[in-house]
Amino acid sequence: MPNPMTAAAAATPRPAAGHRLVRRRGRQLRERFIEGLLFLAAASSVAITFAIIAILVGESLPLFKEVSLVDFLTDRQWTPLFDDAHFGIMTLIAGTATTTAVALLVAIPLGTVIAIYLSEFASHRLRETVKPILELLGAVPTVVFGYFALLIVTPLLQRFYPDLPGFNMLSAGLVMGVMIIPYVSSVSEDAMRAVPMHLREGSYAMGATRLQTAVHVVMPAALSGLAAAYILGISRAVGETMIVAVAAGMQPNFTVNPLEPAATISSFIVQVCLGDLPHDSLGYKTIFAAGLTLMLFTLVFNILGYWLRKRFREIY
Amino acid sequence: MTPAPTADLRKLIARHRLVEQVFTIVGLLALLVGLMVLLGLFLQLAVTGAPRLTAEFFTSFPSRIAEKAGILSAWVGSLLVMLVTACTAIPLGVAAGVYLEEYAPKNWLTAMIEINVMNLAGVPSIIYGLLALGLFVYQFGFGQSILSAGLTLALLILPIVIVATREALRAVPGSIREAAYALGATRWQMVSQHIAPYSAGGILTGVIIGLSRAIGETAPIITIGALTFIAFLPTPPVTGEFPFLSFQWLQDPFTVMPIQMFNWTSRPEEAFQLNAAAAGVVLLVMTLAMNALAIWLRYRIRRTIKW
Numbered sequence: 052m053p054n055p056m057t058a059a060a061a062a063t064p065r066p067a068a069g070h071r072l073v074r075r076r077g078r079q080l081r082e083r084f085i086e087g088l089l090f091l092a093a094a095s096s097v098a099i100t101f102a103i104i105a106i107l108v109g110e111s112l113p114l115f116k117e118v119s120l121v122d123f124l125t126d127r128q129w130t131p132l133f134d135d136a137h138f139g140i141m142t143l144i145a146g147t148a149t150t151t152a153v154a155l156l157v158a159i160p161l162g163t164v165i166a167i168y169l170s171e172f173a174s175h176r177l178r179e180t181v182k183p184i185l186e187l188l189g190a191v192p193t194v195v196f197g198y199f200a201l202l203i204v205t206p207l208l209q210r211f212y213p214d215l216p217g218f219n220m221l222s223a224g225l226v227m228g229v230m231i232i233p234y235v236s237s238v239s240e241d242a243m244r245a246v247p248m249h250l251r252e253g254s255y256a257m258g259a260t261r262l263q264t265a266v267h268v269v270m271p272a273a274l275s276g277l278a279a280a281y282i283l284g285i286s287r288a289v290g291e292t293m294i295v296a297v298a299a300g301m302q303p304n305f306t307v308n309p310l311e312p313a314a315t316i317s318s319f320i321v322q323v324c325l326g327d328l329p330h331d332s333l334g335y336k337t338i339f340a341a342g343l344t345l346m347l348f349t350l351v352f353n354i355l356g357y358w359l360r361k362r363f364r365e366i367y
Numbered sequence: 368m369t370p371a372p373t374a375d376l377r378k379l380i381a382r383h384r385l386v387e388q389v390f391t392i393v394g395l396l397a398l399l400v401g402l403m404v405l406l407g408l409f410l411q412l413a414v415t416g417a418p419r420l421t422a423e424f425f426t427s428f429p430s431r432i433a434e435k436a437g438i439l440s441a442w443v444g445s446l447l448v449m450l451v452t453a454c455t456a457i458p459l460g461v462a463a464g465v466y467l468e469e470y471a472p473k474n475w476l477t478a479m480i481e482i483n484v485m486n487l488a489g490v491p492s493i494i495y496g497l498l499a500l501g502l503f504v505y506q507f508g509f510g511q512s513i514l515s516a517g518l519t520l521a522l523l524i525l526p527i528v529i530v531a532t533r534e535a536l537r538a539v540p541g542s543i544r545e546a547a548y549a550l551g552a553t554r555w556q557m558v559s560q561h562i563a564p565y566s567a568g569g570i571l572t573g574v575i576i577g578l579s580r581a582i583g584e585t586a587p588i589i590t591i592g593a594l595t596f597i598a599f600l601p602t603p604p605v606t607g608e609f610p611f612l613s614f615q616w617l618q619d620p621f622t623v624m625p626i627q628m629f630n631w632t633s634r635p636e637e638a639f640q641l642n643a644a645a646a647g648v649v650l651l652v653m654t655l656a657m658n659a660l661a662i663w664l665r666y667r668i669r670r671t672i673k674w
Contacts, residue, residue, distance in 0.1 A: 078553060085555045086470055092462035093471070096529065097483050099522055103494060106501035161397045168394025183662045185401050190576075190658045191408070192583025194625045195647045198632045199408050202640060229404045260383045262390045283489075290491025292586035293625075297632055317493045317586065324496075324590045330505060338590075342497040346490070353489040357482070 107346055110339035114138070117333065123340070129303040129319070131337040138337065140344055142305040146220065146313035147345075150295055151288040153224025153309050154231060158284050161228075162235030163277070169236070170243040171265040182237065189233040197297030200226035205298065218300030218312035227294050235284040242276020243269050279359040286352040290345065292317035316345045409651060416645030424645060428598040429627065433638030438646055440597045441627035444513070445582055447601060447616060448623055451517020452524065452581050457574055460525050464532025464570075469558050488526035495523045496590025504591050511592045513601060514617040519587050524577035531573015535566035568668040572661045579657035583650060585625040597622040624650050 115123070118138045126139025165185070169178050204222040209215045246269050254264040270277065292315075300312030301322035314322065320338045328335045427437025463484075471477040499519035509515040539562050547557035601619035628650060631643035 082553050082555055086466075089462045089466035089470055092459050093466040093480050095459060096463060096487060096525060097480055099487060099498075099525070100483050102502055103490070103498045106498050107494075110497075110501050161400060164394055164397040165401065168391070168398065172391055172394055181398060181402075184405070185398070187655060187658055188401055188405050190579060190583075190654055191405070192585070192625055192650050192654055194583070194585045194629050194632070195408070195412070195651055198628065198643055198647055199411070201632065203408075203411055229401065232401050260387045262387050263383070286489055290493065292491065292493045293629070296586075297629065317491065320493055320497065321586060321589050324500075324592060339497060339501070342494055346494050349489055349491055349494075350486070353486050356489075357485060 103346070107339050107343040111336055111343050114333065114336040114340050127305050129305075129314075132323070132334045136333070138340075139305075140316075140341065142303045143314060143316045143319050143341060144344070145305055145307055146295075146299070146303070147289055147315040147317070147348075149307045149309050149313065150220050150224045150227060150291075150299060150315055151285060153221060154228035154288040154291075155281075155284060157225055157228025158231045158235050158288075159281055162232045162280070162284065163239060165232065165236040166239035166243060166280075167265050167270075170240045171261055171269065182240075186233045186237065188230060191230070193230070193291065193293040194297065196226050196230055197223075197294045200294055200298035212310075215310060216300075216312055218298065219310055220295075220299045220313055221309040223295045223298040224309060226298070227288055227291050230291070230294070231284045231287045234287055235280050238280035238283055239273070239277050242273040242280065245276065246272045275359045275362045279356045282352050282356040282359065286349050286356065289348050289352070290317060292321055296321040316341050409648075412644050412647045412651060415641060416643075416648045419641050419645035420648060429622075429630075430598070433636065433642055436631075436639075436642055438624065438627055438649065440600060441622050441624045441646070442649070443600055444597070444621035445623045447513050448517045448520065448621065449578060449582055451514060451617070452520040453574075453578060455518060455521035456524050456528050456577065456581075459521070460528025460574075460577075461532050461570060463525075464529045464536065465558060467529070468533045468536040469554070469562070484526050484529050488530065492523055492584055493586040493590060495519055496587030498522070499587060499591045510618065511620055512618045513621045515591050516588055516593060516621065516623070519591060520581040520584060523584065523587060524581050527577035527580065528570075528573055531576070532566075532570050535569025535573070536562060538569060539565045565672065568664055568672075572664045572668075575657050575661040575664070579654045579661070582623075582657070583625055583654050585629055588623055588626055589629070593620075593622060593626055624653075 123138050123140055125141070126137050127141060128137035128139050129142035130137045169181065173181070200222045201218075204226055205215065205217060205219065208219075208222055215221070243265075250268055250272060251264055254268040259267070295315045296318040299315070299318065301314050301318050302312055303319065304311060304313040306313055319341055323334060323338045424437045425442065426439055427435060428439050429441075430436040467477065467481065467484075471480070496519065499515055499522075503509045503515040503518055504511060509518075543561055543565065544557055547561045552560070597620060601621060602615040624646060628643050628646040631639045631646060634640070
């Protein structure tokens with residue numbers, strides 16, 4: 052028998068069987084141990100979520116002892132670091148909503164057109180070449196985009212509209228829109244390519260052109276996937292920090308006019324952290340309250356997007 | 368058929384063809400907007416920053432005089448922070464991915480972990496910064512150090528590494544697993560000796576993309592309160608005396624490339640904005656090169672592995 056145990060087995064058969072059992076037991080123990088380690092690694096991601104929630108809630112609770120939730124939600128001023136302190140988160144939400152809206156006005160039309168073009172019109176080769184290059188747009192560090200918005204796009208816009216201030220939400224939003232194009236286009240394109248070929252063939256057989264097929268057959272069939280792509284775009288735009296912090300100014304300003312400077316939730320956090328704030332001051336607590344608000348927003352969008360993607364996967 | 372409807376039909380077809388052609392052009396233009404911005408961004412930075420991109424720029428510390436300022440402390444800082452990030456995120460992320468793909472039973476706990484990973488991928492980076500500020504800087508007392516920054520970015524890219532690992536593992540056909548089991552391999556032997564070599568390339572691709580994202584992140588590093596004016600290097604990790612390795616650098620204050628660029632961008636003097644452009648070129652080249660490497664790897668894997 053070509054077995055490494057042969058020699059031992061010939062000399063003392065009984066201990067060898069015991070030895071094998073011991074070895075198998077050792078192997079099983081090692082397997083269990085490794086599985087336990089791997090499970091701990093996977094579970095650590097849940098721990099991170101709990102840590103985020105615990106820190107955000109724990110650090111912002113003291114603020115809500117001094118500021119009522121009603122004031123927090125309805126006050127129209129956000130001046131937590133001044134002597135006359137006001138804590139109206141709506142001011143920051145207005146800034147976030149404005150920059151997000153500008154970004155979406157760029158990203159959704161362009162992203163959708165690109166997705167239709169790549170999914171229904173472009174050749175296989177063009178698609179495979181262009182997609183990775185387009186995705187590089189999403190890989191550019193956001194501080195570089197911030198530089199671009201502040202020092203290139205704003206001066207360019209000022210040529211057409213000389214009264215535009217140096218810091219404004221318009222240029223920040225526009226550049227942010229370009230940044231999220233690949234997120235919107237690649238998820239929409241995946242959704243459209245998941246639509247089965249026979250639907251298209253049916254449409255072509257009826258004499259429809261490619262554009263008609265794309266708009267009237269493929270897009271409705273991929274609707275929830277498209278919605279998920281847009282929601283991903285919104286979620287990115289809401290959380291984006293550096294472009295706004297660099298190009299939109301960091302002064303809280305209750306306005307929805309994109310031509311004015313304003314602070315968003317995230318750029319306010321950056322502004323406070325750039326200064327030296329003592330650990331137990333009220334200003335320090337406000338950044339966690341702002342972070343909690345931001346987290347709630349993105350959580351809602353993420354869940355909505357997840358639900359939509361799940362639905363769209365179930366159709367076919 | 369009477370001739371009139373035929374003519375109408377011809378007109379209709381001609382009009383649809385025209386609309387179709389117009390859309391093809393619109394589609395190409397939309398694509399070009401994206402590509403031109405990328406190209407314009409790069410050229411603009413390169414042209415503006417070119418005069419400052421000298422050897423001294425890489426070997427000088429930041430300075431109050433724009434012409435003498437450089438990015439020595441920034442790129443060394445970025446390198447060390449990335450080292451901490453890679454050493455944390457890769458083992459943790461790959462292990463979690465392996466568990467979810469190869470071990471996890473189908474139950475509510477697994478489903479919860481999966482939803483949780485997906486949700487973490489959508490959490491804005493500044494929230495990770497706040498987590499790090501509350502947890503690493505104050506609770507654990509790591510302070511505003513390389514260790515804090517590296518761990519923060521590791522948490523940030525963890526979902527990317529997990530998702531990439533799972534996709535790479537999923538691409539390996541089930542027959543390989545069955546063959547390994549048939550020869551008496553245990554689950555870990557199957558994973559480590561048979562699945563791992565096939566999926567290593569895919570995992571590496573995800574890791575590189577994750578690290579390229581981490582190297583460009585600014586907001587979470589600002590949040591933990593990283594100083595922007597650092598005119599010294601961290602303690603060297605290799606020493607002349609026994610035991611030759613020192614971990615003092617983990618606790619040192621630091622600056623990183625994107626912070627240095629942000630600092631220069633927010634100065635009003637034009638001379639500093641030249642420095643910002645030059646730092647931007649270096650940053651952009653680093654991230655784009657890492658992404659290009661990842662794309663090339665993915666392409667090569669698709670080419671060489673045929674099941």
